[in-house]
Amino acid sequence: MELSWEIILMQVIMGLALGAIYVLLASGLSIIFGLLDVLNFAHGTFYMLGAYAMFTAISLCGNFWVGLVAAVVIVSLIGGLFEITLLKRLYGTDQIYPLLLCFGLGIFIPDIIKMAFGLIGKVVDYPAMLQGATFVGNLILPKYRIFLVVLMALVLLALYVFMKKTSIGMIIRAATRDRLMVNCLGINVSRVWTVGFMLGIGLAALAGAVAAPMVQTIPNMGDEMTVEAFVVVVIGGLGSLGGAALGGLILGQVVSFVSLLAPDWSNVSIFLTMALILVLRPRGLFGEEGRD
Amino acid sequence: MSAKQKTQETTSYKPYSWQAILEFRAMWVVLALGLVLPFVISKPLATEIMVYALFALAFNLLLGHTGIISFGHAGYLGAGAYAGAMVVYYGGVGVWVSLLAAMAGGTLVAVLIGLLAVKRKGAYFAMISLAIAQMLYFLALSPFKRWTDGEDSLKLPPLSVDFPFHIDLSDQLSLYYFVFVIVALAVLAQWRILSSPFGHALKGIRENEDRIRACGFDITRIKFLSIIYSGLFSGLAGGLLAIYLGAASITILFWMTSGIVVMQTVLGGTHTFMGPFIGTAVFLYLRNNISNYTDRWEMWVGAMFMALILLFPEGIWGTIVQKIGERRRPSAS
Numbered sequence: 001m002e003l004s005w006e007i008i009l010m011q012v013i014m015g016l017a018l019g020a021i022y023v024l025l026a027s028g029l030s031i032i033f034g035l036l037d038v039l040n041f042a043h044g045t046f047y048m049l050g051a052y053a054m055f056t057a058i059s060l061c062g063n064f065w066v067g068l069v070a071a072v073v074i075v076s077l078i079g080g081l082f083e084i085t086l087l088k089r090l091y092g093t094d095q096i097y098p099l100l101l102c103f104g105l106g107i108f109i110p111d112i113i114k115m116a117f118g119l120i121g122k123v124v125d126y127p128a129m130l131q132g133a134t135f136v137g138n139l140i141l142p143k144y145r146i147f148l149v150v151l152m153a154l155v156l157l158a159l160y161v162f163m164k165k166t167s168i169g170m171i172i173r174a175a176t177r178d179r180l181m182v183n184c185l186g187i188n189v190s191r192v193w194t195v196g197f198m199l200g201i202g203l204a205a206l207a208g209a210v211a212a213p214m215v216q217t218i219p220n221m222g223d224e225m226t227v228e229a230f231v232v233v234v235i236g237g238l239g240s241l242g243g244a245a246l247g248g249l250i251l252g253q254v255v256s257f258v259s260l261l262a263p264d265w266s267n268v269s270i271f272l273t274m275a276l277i278l279v280l281r282p283r284g285l286f287g288e289e290g291r292d
Numbered sequence: 293m294s295a296k297q298k299t300q301e302t303t304s305y306k307p308y309s310w311q312a313i314l315e316f317r318a319m320w321v322v323l324a325l326g327l328v329l330p331f332v333i334s335k336p337l338a339t340e341i342m343v344y345a346l347f348a349l350a351f352n353l354l355l356g357h358t359g360i361i362s363f364g365h366a367g368y369l370g371a372g373a374y375a376g377a378m379v380v381y382y383g384g385v386g387v388w389v390s391l392l393a394a395m396a397g398g399t400l401v402a403v404l405i406g407l408l409a410v411k412r413k414g415a416y417f418a419m420i421s422l423a424i425a426q427m428l429y430f431l432a433l434s435p436f437k438r439w440t441d442g443e444d445s446l447k448l449p450p451l452s453v454d455f456p457f458h459i460d461l462s463d464q465l466s467l468y469y470f471v472f473v474i475v476a477l478a479v480l481a482q483w484r485i486l487s488s489p490f491g492h493a494l495k496g497i498r499e500n501e502d503r504i505r506a507c508g509f510d511i512t513r514i515k516f517l518s519i520i521y522s523g524l525f526s527g528l529a530g531g532l533l534a535i536y537l538g539a540a541s542i543t544i545l546f547w548m549t550s551g552i553v554v555m556q557t558v559l560g561g562t563h564t565f566m567g568p569f570i571g572t573a574v575f576l577y578l579r580n581n582i583s584n585y586t587d588r589w590e591m592w593v594g595a596m597f598m599a600l601i602l603l604f605p606e607g608i609w610g611t612i613v614q615k616i617g618e619r620r621r622p623s624a625s
Contacts, residue, residue, distance in 0.1 A: 111591035265435055
């Protein structure tokens with residue numbers, strides 16, 4: 001196959017768009033793990049819920065942007081409800097129990113969605129203003145992919161500002177370090193955890209909602225994504241937002257180029273990348289020493 | 293992280309404690325019940341229970357006895373099933389060699405996961421093992437399709453054993469007893485392993501890793517061996533599964549297999565020896581019956597599993613053991 005620079009650039013953009021979804025998904029996973037010490041095995045399920053909430057909201061109101069906001073808000077609330085009613089009971093037990101509870105939820109919810117929406121995939125349309133592509137010289141730039149990359153950059157910037165500059169972000173960072181001390185300072189840590197969990201779930205839902213027009217929206221679309229989000233945080237280093245971002249972008253490029261050159265290997269390449277990074281740098285790219 | 297983690301009060305069993313004796317008796321009772329099982333429930337279901345019970349026990353070597361959260365056991369079981377099936381399919385060898393190959397397959401994957409992840413704790417190990425198992429799934433699905441037949445499973449001819457005497461494995465009852473004898477031997481072997489000093493070191497690691505390290509044990513080596521044993525027995529279960537199914541199918545490698553073995557183990561009780569066996573029997577029996585009434589068995593399983601985690605985290609057998617312990621406590625202290 002002739003590899004012109006146009007094709008290469010095109011694959012880079014495709015990879016960036018795919019990477020953007022990984023980044024959104026994995027940063028949510030990373031926040032939840034860092035703060036709550038809970039490995040959210042239902043992360044892909046919330047991603048799927050985001051896509052379905054998006055579909056429902058758009059079919060009700062007809063506007064892509066309203067649908068996007070509605071999807072994130074609705075799914076975060078579902079996540080918050082789950083945290084307050086069920087997950088909260090298991091804090092302070094062995095790490096395995098919250099993990100298994102999330103796993104159970106991840107089996108439970110897709111079946112509910114199958115009952116409510118059926119097995120056949122739903123189609124979410126691209127918004128009118130982001131359909132098609134723009135041309136720069138010979139280069140075809142699909143507008144929606146560009147939008148994804150911009151959205152990811154904005155979300156990361158917002159997250160950075162939120163975590164570093166606002167007081168609640170400061171409390172979240174402090175609680176990630178030492179929950180007991182933050183509690184001693186008179187801050188209701190349990191509420192901070194709920195906020196952190198909802199933030200993480202909201203990011204997963206956002207990933208699902210923006211991915212919905214590009215992929216098939218089916219009840220089991222989240223299964224693979226849970227595993228892929230794990231791979232991203234293992235590459236980046238668990239609990240590090242920067243790591244999740246870099247890991248997601250790397251993985252996006254790997255998948256994009258391997259699908260072009262050796263399509264059979266595209267799924268395997270994800271895990272080979274992870275294995276390679278684990279051999280070279282066991283704690284992940286930005287992983288902190290001792291946090292394993 | 294270890295500072296963050298609080299170990300739940302666990303019902304750990306000590307050598308020759310009342311609990312070890314109880315477990316030992318329970319093991320013989322369960323194995324004795326296994327002798328008559330195919331006359332109580334259908335023969336294929338009984339065989340399936342035996343195979344998955346061995347798998348769950350092997351899995352619990354890591355989760356319950358060493359305290360390692362593995363989500364990659366589909367990889368061991370699948371490697372066992374494919375290794376066992378492929379030597380028969382391409383090599384035309386007998387059943388015993390096939391089972392040896394299955395054990396080798398499971399062990400090989402365990403070495404791979406062990407090398408990459410043995411030093412990672414908790415959630416990290418869960419993620420890495422899950423990812424490696426998923427990699428095997430995708431490898432078998434497309435790049436190695438030529439050898440594994442991808443989504444069409446690798447089908448085996450009717451098998452029979454000629455040594456030490458002739459057993460026709462296409463007969464359901466003979467197949468059951470063939471599987472049962474191997475599973476029973478493997479259960480006894482695991483009991484032996486766990487009663488050895490090595491087995492007690494495993495429990496020590498589960499309860500307090502730093503302290504065992506301070507006692508001079510080589511934690512990494514012990515954990516690695518534990519992963520290997522788990523892979524070995526899981527591989528054996530995979531080989532038996534391929535013989536039982538008459539095929540090695542790609543769904544064995546899918547990560548839901550790892551999830552199901554976790555559920556079976558927790559249902560029975562992770563902090564016990566026989567819990568996984570009992571949990572598997574109950575789980576498969578229920579699944580068989582629920583799926584007669586509804587297509588939505590995953591929903592029921594998910595909901596029941598969440599309830600189990602919240603209400604009875606020690607599982608069926610674990611809760612019974614705990615209750616017996618509570619009753620004994622006044623006289624013991």
